[in-house]
Amino acid sequence: SYELTQPPSVSVSPGQTASITCSGDKLGDKYACWYQQKPGQSPVLVIYQNTKRPSGIPERFSGSNSGNTATLTISGTQAMDEADYYCQACDTSTYVVFGGGTKLTVL
């Protein structure tokens, strides 16, 4: 079965750039998407088709995907960005795979 690996935690200082990685076999051949989940809330899509942002998602969120790794980048990180982030292999497969999640701490 296909697996996606994320670091359990990432820390960043306010105003700095945070990068969260997601690794999977030939992930770059698929689309990757990313969800943000704050405590007690439902996940929210922040990146789809590797680089696209849904309406309402700030421009500081960006994505890339190449080789075996997809990356979510948050530029000028704000305290409100502190959350869990999950990647997903978003291809046409009939199966859905999520990464294990990364807790982003802004300190």
Added chain:
Amino acid sequence: QVQLQESGPGLVKPSETLSLTCSVSGYSISSGYFWGWIRQPPGKGLEWIGFVHNTGSTSYNPSLKSRVTISLDTSKNQFSLKLSSVTAADTSVYYCARRVGGSGTYFESWGQGTLVTVSS
């Protein structure tokens, strides 16, 4: 704008069947898209359960396939989840969501989630 809302019992006994319904407003589920269920054990990550297409075709997580049924009720604009023979390991927050298909698939809209506890 589509909205989804989960409903169902918050407590289920071991070995029984968990049944949840997702009510959809703002869009007719018979018109398109995939309609899915995802769960999240307390303090843990997301686990995909399965989804149903508006045509009625389904896809399930292989690890749950033998116990899962997802179906549409277009007359009520709802879709449902049934998970049989539950154990404490099935205790989770259960989310319903709309999945966009095509060249890059993703869950674009989610319900608020409902906690289901499996306990006697």
